Amino acid sequence: MYEHSSTHPADTTPPVHRAAPTRQKNSPFRRSVLRTFLPAVAAAGIGVAGFAGPAHGSEAGSAAAAGGHSATATKLSRDSSVTGSARTGSVKQAAAADFPTWGTRWTVHATADADSSAVGMINKTAPGQDRITADYQADTGHKVCEGSTCSTFMAHLTGPVSGFLSVVAVDIPQDRLPGVPVQAGGGQPQPGGSRQEMLHRAATWLTANNGAQVPYSQAKVWKDGYRQDCSGYASMALGLPTPGTNTVGLATNRHLTRPLSLGELKPGDLLIDAAGDNNTRHVVIFEKWNNDAHSSYTAYEQRGDHGTGHRTLTYGLPGDDAEFKPYRPVKFGD
Known part of the structure; x- marks a missing residue:
């Protein structure tokens, strides 16, 4: 199970009862x-x-x-x-x-x-x-x-x-x-912002659960308001509005990302598989290449049966899952 198929799940926003406004007297100082x-x-x-x-x-x-x-x-x-x-x-x-x-x-x-x-x-x-x-x-x-x-x-x-x-x-x-x-x-993210700040936010979920990783869920939201699936995690790292957009939105919304080539990948870029359904779609956050041959890379991800992880991956590389495509968050301005 990779991601929730809805951008705004119905059960992620806790209800808050609002009291009726009461008229107040004007203060002598505004x-x-x-x-x-x-x-x-x-x-x-x-x-x-x-x-x-x-x-x-x-x-x-x-x-x-x-x-x-x-x-x-x-x-x-x-x-x-x-x-x-x-x-x-x-x-x-x-x-x-x-x-x-x-x-x-x-x-x-x-x-x-x-x-x-x-x-x-x-x-x-x-x-x-x-x-x-x-x-x-x-x-x-x-x-x-x-x-x-x-x-x-x-x-x-x-x-x-x-x-x-x-x-x-x-x-x-x-x-x-x-x-x-x-x-x-x-x-909506705009040009500017720091790639390192994004990676720092991604790393916080590795220990946010009392020293352990945030558990995976397509239905639940974490304490910070973001969905606990892969796209909710990427949305948190990018600083998008809670509870986060879905994987298709991350790949297709040009206010959020733009396509690029594998050779252009920089820290904080995304590799996204937006095909199929919520059981097959996935997104990971690129951190760095592991070697000069670019045969693997290190990335952050939120995956089923594990939760938040930081590991070596080959998604989207030649000979691996070709459904994964590289994208750059437009907030970085390059």
Whole structure:
């Protein structure tokens, strides 16, 4: 058994119940003003702990600390004029790929679309309860607003929940995450990115199961939200939206890959057998040639009856399975 035949299996996205939005009173300071003003104050050495700004709602238990307003909104509104209740704190410089959040009950979505299904929530009970980590962000071209603060960017989270979160929820003065790669087209890979980063992500599944490899499954998803079959694994390594595309999509979608010759293979390229059905199709991630004769190579793969592996292969080479063809992820830009 190699791969699941569906791009989006019906049972891979856990349901999250959304509470009905509650109207909030306008804060005397809009977040967009604070984004401009507070960094300047901090740079001047003036304390900012006493300044308050809006939050994306607050739970009843924290209403008093947040200015007395309560809210149970779980979904970001588009071009909304609603502002949140007060928040306090100091301005922090975000570390690379790690950022503070603000407000409460921000929805994490399955795809880079604020209307896609929910897969989790940030700051469930208190403002700024969670910090998020992100490996890339997508310029969706679709504006999401909270009060007077808007952004078209959705961040692809790697923690504490795997999925997509509006950058409006992140406590930074910009409308996008600084220092985080941008992928346009709603999360489709674009030129740029590192082959070594891709191989590093592929290697994480070798020990992600409490020191062991991630087990194979066409029906299940791993903790990071990706299907546990070969194409789900390749999608994870490429940083595609969860739960991952299928093998046919990896081979035929020219926004994802392009064909190339065997002699052009570089680390991070793919060898794909897209023929047949989900019991015969397969994809592996090329790492390196094992010799100057190119008679074998080392690759990462997710295979049935084993799970994640890193081994010598000959798929697609002369005299072996000719159904395997080489492809290059377009995100590498070459």
